[in-house]
Amino acid sequence: MSVARAEPAVRRPAGADRPARPERRRPRRLRVVASRSRRRWPFAVFATLLVGGLLVAVVAAQALVAQNSFRLQDLQARLTQLQQAGDELRLRVALDTAPGRIADEARKLGLRLPPSDDVYSLPVAGPAMGRTGSRTPPFPNGSSPRSSP
Amino acid sequence: MTGRANGRRRPPTRRRSTRPPGGRLVVVLVILVLGFAGILVRLFVLQVAQASSLQSLARSQRLHHIPLPATRGTIYDRQGRELAMSVPAKAVFVDPSLVTDPGSEAEAIARVLGLEQADVYADVTRTTVDGHANRFAYIAHGVLLGQAAELQKLHLDGVGFQDESRRLYPQQDVAAQVLGVVGMDGTGLEGLEYQYQPLLAGRPGDEAVQEDVNGTLIPQAGQSVTPPVAGSNLVLTIDSDIQYRAQLALAQDVRRNHAHGGTIIVMDPHSGQVLAMASYPTFNPNTFGSFPSEDRENRAVTASYEPGSVNKVIGAAAALETKSVSVNDRFTVPDAMQIYDHVFHDAEPHPTRIMNLADILAYSSNIGMIEIAENRLTPGLLSSYLHSFGLGARTGVGFPGEASGILPPAGTWSGTSVPTIAIGQGVAVTPLQMACVYATVANGGVWVQPSLVRGTVDASGTYRPAASPATRRVISASTASQLTRMLAYAVDVGTGQQAQIPGFWVAGKTGTARIPLPQGGGYYTDRYEASFIGFAPAASPAIEVAVVIDAPKTVFGGIAAAPLFQEVERFALARMHVPPASRLPVPTHLVPTG
Numbered sequence: 001m002s003v004a005r006a007e008p009a010v011r012r013p014a015g016a017d018r019p020a021r022p023e024r025r026r027p028r029r030l031r032v033v034a035s036r037s038r039r040r041w042p043f044a045v046f047a048t049l050l051v052g053g054l055l056v057a058v059v060a061a062q063a064l065v066a067q068n069s070f071r072l073q074d075l076q077a078r079l080t081q082l083q084q085a086g087d088e089l090r091l092r093v094a095l096d097t098a099p100g101r102i103a104d105e106a107r108k109l110g111l112r113l114p115p116s117d118d119v120y121s122l123p124v125a126g127p128a129m130g131r132t133g134s135r136t137p138p139f140p141n142g143s144s145p146r147s148s149p
Numbered sequence: 150m151t152g153r154a155n156g157r158r159r160p161p162t163r164r165r166s167t168r169p170p171g172g173r174l175v176v177v178l179v180i181l182v183l184g185f186a187g188i189l190v191r192l193f194v195l196q197v198a199q200a201s202s203l204q205s206l207a208r209s210q211r212l213h214h215i216p217l218p219a220t221r222g223t224i225y226d227r228q229g230r231e232l233a234m235s236v237p238a239k240a241v242f243v244d245p246s247l248v249t250d251p252g253s254e255a256e257a258i259a260r261v262l263g264l265e266q267a268d269v270y271a272d273v274t275r276t277t278v279d280g281h282a283n284r285f286a287y288i289a290h291g292v293l294l295g296q297a298a299e300l301q302k303l304h305l306d307g308v309g310f311q312d313e314s315r316r317l318y319p320q321q322d323v324a325a326q327v328l329g330v331v332g333m334d335g336t337g338l339e340g341l342e343y344q345y346q347p348l349l350a351g352r353p354g355d356e357a358v359q360e361d362v363n364g365t366l367i368p369q370a371g372q373s374v375t376p377p378v379a380g381s382n383l384v385l386t387i388d389s390d391i392q393y394r395a396q397l398a399l400a401q402d403v404r405r406n407h408a409h410g411g412t413i414i415v416m417d418p419h420s421g422q423v424l425a426m427a428s429y430p431t432f433n434p435n436t437f438g439s440f441p442s443e444d445r446e447n448r449a450v451t452a453s454y455e456p457g458s459v460n461k462v463i464g465a466a467a468a469l470e471t472k473s474v475s476v477n478d479r480f481t482v483p484d485a486m487q488i489y490d491h492v493f494h495d496a497e498p499h500p501t502r503i504m505n506l507a508d509i510l511a512y513s514s515n516i517g518m519i520e521i522a523e524n525r526l527t528p529g530l531l532s533s534y535l536h537s538f539g540l541g542a543r544t545g546v547g548f549p550g551e552a553s554g555i556l557p558p559a560g561t562w563s564g565t566s567v568p569t570i571a572i573g574q575g576v577a578v579t580p581l582q583m584a585c586v587y588a589t590v591a592n593g594g595v596w597v598q599p600s601l602v603r604g605t606v607d608a609s610g611t612y613r614p615a616a617s618p619a620t621r622r623v624i625s626a627s628t629a630s631q632l633t634r635m636l637a638y639a640v641d642v643g644t645g646q647q648a649q650i651p652g653f654w655v656a657g658k659t660g661t662a663r664i665p666l667p668q669g670g671g672y673y674t675d676r677y678e679a680s681f682i683g684f685a686p687a688a689s690p691a692i693e694v695a696v697v698i699d700a701p702k703t704v705f706g707g708i709a710a711a712p713l714f715q716e717v718e719r720f721a722l723a724r725m726h727v728p729p730a731s732r733l734p735v736p737t738h739l740v741p742t743g
């Protein structure tokens with residue numbers, strides 16, 4: 001059985017046995033390499049787009065909120081305006097239906113209250129209407145149709 | 150390689166110069182420690198010790214509270230028509246120091262608001278006591294929004310506007326004395342506006358906003374809003390048509406009889422609900438400041454008077470209920486009678502007559518009623534029936550300033566008290582108390598507490614009826630029925646004939662009472678309270694009307710008050726769709742005998 005010669009535990013550095021040669025300076029040659037920045041541009045574009053997109057989204061969201069806020073304000077102002085108009089109409093109706101005003105208008109039209117002897121009450125069949133002791137609420141469905149807000 | 154290796158040593162002087170001395174380090178350390186300790190102490194003071202006070206100080210500087218006034222509730226009549234309502238309005242004010250042309254501004258403001266130009270000019274040129282221009286003066290309150298907008302368009306220098314609400318009474322003087330008035334600050338001052346102030350006023354809200362040092366609103370800062378709760382609405386028992394007609398007729402009656410004033414009450418005798426209540430003279434609550442306070446008084450509830458002959462129904466009720474007198478008993482009735490030192494008279498001289506109780510009521514005989522009270526009733530019995538019918542005590546209607554009347558305790562009565570009180574003198578009642586007496590008869594002998602409020606409608610629109618009125622039986626149904634027939638007889642043939650209504654059977658009683666002198670010690674010789682209280686249809690009473698006319702020239706209740714009763718009763722019956730009820734047969738004992 002042949003036995004291979006054992007390799008030295010530590011490899012000598014190449015050329016260690018060789019006499020040192022004077023290092024020959026070779027002129028460096030310029031070459032075109034891939035620029036680092038060119039390698040990172042997709043990231044930059046992506047980041048820019050992301051940040052830009054986020055900014056636009058934030059601005060859009062803010063604008064939406066502001067728009068809704070303005071719309072809310074407008075609606076509230078409109079609501080107040082309508083409520084005021086409703087109150088004025090309610091007042092107008094109340095003024096126009098006041099018995100005194102109706103009597104005045106009737107008088108202007110030449111109407112007059114009849115003397116009491118000219119009025120005859122005719123008996124009607126059936127029970128009396130509008131019994132004053134009724135516990136029925138004066139408004140339909142138990143609520144006032146003209147209740148204040 | 151070290152210096153030692155090089156065989157050289159670093160010069161000692163150089164080593165000393167690069168290492169700071171221990172003393173300096175200690176000093177710097179102490180300074181830093183003290184500095185940080187100071188900061189920590191200050192932090193502790195600010196963040197812990199004074200934290201709450203500084204927080205509240207900052208909050209008070211930053212937060213601004215805006216009160217949100219609650220809308221005052223509306224007052225409706227029984228049909229849901231507005232009697233009192235609040236509408237948004239503006240107060241117009243001026244900063245006189247900013248006014249450049251007072252003359253033209255005053256002219257423009259006066260023209261738009263309908264004010265006196267001189268008054269407005271005084272406001273826009275108002276100065277302080279030391280002669281400088283004033284900085285604030287109100288020109289008008291309660292300006293409606295349309296007028297305010299017209300004024301705003303003029304862009305007048307120094308003129309500003311402030312939100313407020315205005316209480317309006319669209320039906321003018323209808324039920325004015327019942328409704329009362331509201332002051333400049335929106336608080337009820339009189340009448341139902343005062344009585345139901347907590348209910349009508351609601352609860353004001355609050356808006357807390359944050360402002361910067363210049364008072365500019367910080368929009369992003371949190372705002373807390375406590376919304377106001379609107380006041381509840383009142384639904385009255387008043388019917389504005391009947392109320393208007395009653396007021397109109399009352400005013401005409403007072404003028405026709407040259408009286409000082411008058412009061413009228415229309416009510417449902419079964420439920421005690423007041424359908425109309427008015428006094429004359431009256432006032433317009435929209436301009437209440439220009440009327441004397443007496444005109445604003447609801448004299449139906451707050452004023453007492455001696456009722457006179459309408460009070461005889463109580464003595465008659467006591468006599469019938471205790472069976473001290475039967476309907477067939479006959480009395481010999483002269484026209485005058487002396488009791489102790491006092492001589493009582495009938496209204497007019499007449500020969501001695503034979504009368505029964507129905508006749509005594511129908512012809513309103515003082516002497517007949519005195520005979521019954523003196524001979525068949527005791528002071529205690531008469532007093533107990535007067536109390537049972539509600540005299541001497543408030544009715545419970547709850548109206549502010551309600552009078553209880555005057556009913557002396559029976560123990561203090563003199564020898565002439567029984568005859569005096571039996572004919573309605575020597576006691577004082579309110580018109581409402583007396584209306585309740587006749588409502589008791591019409592209601593089959595059951596006294597019902599009168600009411601002015603039918604229910605409430607809260608801010609959510611839910612209607613809540615008022616609590617059922619208190620009731621008590623005073624006389625039996627049969628006694629009430631007998632009295633009703635006697636009262637109908639009084640209208641058919643007696644002193645109340647002017648109260649007759651074609652097609653209806655009317656029951657009622659006249660009253661003519663002397664008016665006591667204000668300083669006491671006697672009565673006017675030429676002034677009387679004329680009254681009539683009755684109801685219809687007598688067989689099935691639906692509407693009761695009580696009328697009191699103060700010091701009419703025509704003197705008698707049958708002349709001054711009965712026609713007014715007839716007019717208003719007739720209108721109310723038609724308004725409430727009450728059909729005529731057939732007459733009950735008149736018993737033979739009710740045929741006049743004298």
